Amino acid sequence: SQFHQKCQRCHSRHRPNFVKMTEKIRVGFAMSTSWFDPPVVLTATVGLGIPAAIAATGYAVYKHGLPAAVCAGAAAAVLNKLYLRCGSAPSDKYLTFVDEGFGASWSGRRIPMDVLTNAYIEGKVDFNGDVLEVLRSRDAFVSYRPTMTTFSFLYQQFVPGLSSSLYDKSTVKRENALAYSKGNDFFAAFLGPSMVYTSGIHNGLEQTLEEAQDNKMHEICRRLRLRPGMTMLDIGCGWGTLARFAEKNYGAKVTAVTLSAEGAKYCREQNKAEGTNVEILEVEYRDIPHDRKFDAVSCIEMAEHVAPNHFNSYLQQVKGHLNPHGLFVMQVAGLRQGASWADVGWGLFMARYIFPGADSSFPLHIYVSKLEHAGFQVNNVRGMQYTHTLEAWYHNFLRATDPSTQEGQALNKKYPAEVMRLWKLFLAWSTLAAYESSAACRMITSHIDTPTYPREIFSEKVVPATR
Secondary structure, three states, X not given: XXXXXXXXXXXXXXXXXXXXXXXXXXXXXXXXXXXXXXXHHHHHHHHHHHHHHHHHHHHHHHHHOHHHHHHHHHHHHHHHHHHHOOOEOOHHHHEEEOOHHHHHHHOOEOEEHHHHHHHHHOOOEEEOOOHHHHHOOHHHOEEOOOOHHHHHHHHHOOOOOOOOOOOOHHHHHHHHHXXXXXXXXXXXXXXXXXXXXXXXXXXXXXXXXXXXXXXXXXXXXXXXXXXXXOEEEEEOOOOOHHHHHHHHHHOOEEEEXXXXXXXXXXXXXXXXXXXXOOEEEOOOHHHOOOOOOEEEEEEEOOHHHOOHHHHHHHXXXXXXXXXXXXXXXXXXXXXXXXXXXXHHHHHHHHHHHHOOOOOOOOOHHHHHHHHHHOOEEEEEEEEEOHHHHHHHHHHHHHHHOXXXXXXXXXXXXXXXXXXXXXXXXXXXXXXXXXHOOOEEEEEEEEEXXXXXXXXXXXXXXXXXXXX
């Protein structure tokens, strides 16, 4: 019938979006080790529990009118209040309640981390001392119970225009702007002179952040087996530091890709300042000319921003850019398998406030599986200890934003207080999350899996070239 045909057209038009938005659910199940792991519980609550409660309330109102609505509203308010009450705790030992109303609600009580996060950003509460040091004891005064704010954020993942799941280019550009649109001075305040926004490699705790970042870039170049004259593609180059490093130290001809206007501007300025000739493409990775081929491809902590349902096509594109005997290095940070409520709480905080759209923060086995399904052979996986890099960034940020210095006064005047508090919390909490392995960072080396691949290259020594 005509009606049936219309239904079929509607179904075919909207089904791809539905599949995209439900991909996160499938990944959540893949990250779980039991039916009681947080991703499974959250999925059941969002998909079944809350809708069932709303439906039951709607039916009661339909049958009994206004009195039922009033009773349902009152019951929901009481239940929510009881649900958020997680027992007494010495919260006043660790926190100063700036807002009297907030203090009246939470003084002497265990506070949901989601509630504490929002209150700290808004200036309603402060930490008694250094944020990082106080958060080391957070389990004494917080809970990780999801709140209505958590559920609201999760429901937004199914709303076109709000969800990152659809992964259209306008959404990617908007999310990139949210994450990276702050001025280069803001990022320099914590990244330091290297301007590298990825984990370094500390060969000894006495090493500086800059030494750790140099170690990491040497490691990447050696894993890519770079030689003078080889071509390299760096996808998600940030401020272009790795690209310039590869040219200066290994003689590579590098093309660097970024979607950030501020990052691209900085890359071009540093090309002139350092005398390098890195090609800068200010495009989304899907717009890299498909006929371009390279001897080596790097993607350092950018792949997490690829939507889960696009990850296979992303890897196919990388494969298409790679010469048959080339190498691919992908550094990624992802949540652990069987994540706890504390792990998920930190992950949702990062998704809401710091890296919107970084939905492909998988456990290691998912990355390896996806690489193998895309036709790559994984040659090596190196574990990274991100906590040392993050702690260095945290202390850099404290020094740079110290109001007793001219630099600190300028930054505090330029950027809202909410942003400064958010970033302090982000760097402190992430330092601890990395130390506790809520998330882990790995450098994965792979190549196109063919019988004729020259695997003897992995026994060859690679040394920096003389420029």
